[in-house]
Amino acid sequence: MTFTDKLNQIIEKKNSFLCVGLDTDIVKLPDHLKSKPSNVVEFNKNIIEATSAYAAAYKINIAFYESRGIEGWNDLAETLEFIDENTIVIADAKRGDIGNTSLQYAKTFFETYNFDAITVAPYMGFDSLSPFLEYKDKGVFALCLTSNKGSKDFQYLESNGQLLYQHVAKKLNEWNIHENIGLVAGATHPEELKDLRERAGDIPFLIPGVGAQGGDLEAVLNNALTQDKNGILINSSRGIIFASSEKDYAEIAAQKSKELVEQMRAKI
């Protein structure tokens, strides 16, 4: 089964496009956990248990683990053990380099840590992505139109009648031989999502920017779904995991997840 089919099956089974982002910033943990040993693992475990009924995917933001050195990487490995097989686990790593180096990054996330998918940066072109793509059952979400203000700096440059992010989308579609490519497009650009869906066929979209970054969930659902009403993951990180900084954080995360998923279900 291709990665795209696997993802869509999970979306359909859970009846959810929700991706919960585990951007577990140690300084934002609830106060009662702040000085506890293994607090990141305990926090992640409780968040995962509380949200797994709603989450089609978890996206682990590698930066928040890597920045804490060995301890962070150990927390990451422990966290992965709490996520069941019926959920996609994405390493949000934005990696990408020349071929022999990308091969090492692919090993890191697909072998050493056994993620289902990774985010990559497209600037260096095809040969920087191909070592990831060769893992045919793994997903590779390439940055296309990002949710931040800086997306205006280069992604909207026009060349031969198409903007840079549209060129990227077109190439990603061409390179999608194993049906394991996806693209990252921000919820902060709802109009562009519609255009991207037309250009990129049925490739999965990973859509951050709902919640803390201000994207509109309804507009995303109207514009980004495939004709089969699947093919998207909508990520919320801070809006779910740090919705409460009290002892009820897991309960509130479940509630926020449920609210998002109900809004999703109402629209399809």
Added chain:
Amino acid sequence: MTFTDKLNQIIEKKNSFLCVGLDTDIVKLPDHLKSKPSNVVEFNKNIIEATSAYAAAYKINIAFYESRGIEGWNDLAETLEFIDENTIVIADAKRGDIGNTSLQYAKTFFETYNFDAITVAPYMGFDSLSPFLEYKDKGVFALCLTSNKGSKDFQYLESNGQLLYQHVAKKLNEWNIHENIGLVAGATHPEELKDLRERAGDIPFLIPGVGAQGGDLEAVLNNALTQDKNGILINSSRGIIFASSEKDYAEIAAQKSKELVEQMRAKI
């Protein structure tokens, strides 16, 4: 002192533009080290001791450490201890994400591991780079025109009379308030280096692609130097560290470094 000034002082003091790339791939170690414990650290230590008279900088390719999990990160930390303060140490990490995430990556490399500089990807624009740039005494080398074949996929797209990598160079120059920005441009594009130097003022160039990737050292020296005959680091990784797979690997690495540095000195 700005990062650019610090780098140029080291270049002048060592009379060398050489950056030695520690892409220490465990499967390419000399046979006699292959089954030895701590072999990566021993190898790096011997390479550093043998080449430190020639190297203005070391570039540690994070992928080759990260892919080995905790053991790799420990090897990286130990390796850093062997490099003296009169040498720039670059984390070749190609990171870049939205602001709050880039801040974590900056912490990883500038605080947890105390590198002097990092490589970053520019696709997400200014706010993805600014958390790195706020470390005013640290260097930030952004990808501009890369040495690989895939550089043709997007970097040469023309927009308003300029190619994408030229737009990137221009923006980097604009954003260089703290004089701590550099750019990455491959030795495999010697003509473009000349053009980039004209566009990018005196910002430092990190130039990979000499050696295994086929770039021409003489052409690089003719085209990329600033008017003050500094401002470049020319990286060689495999061509130095894996030049011999026998017990004489460190001696041969020193010899290869010396040859490159003598070619550099003959041209300025």
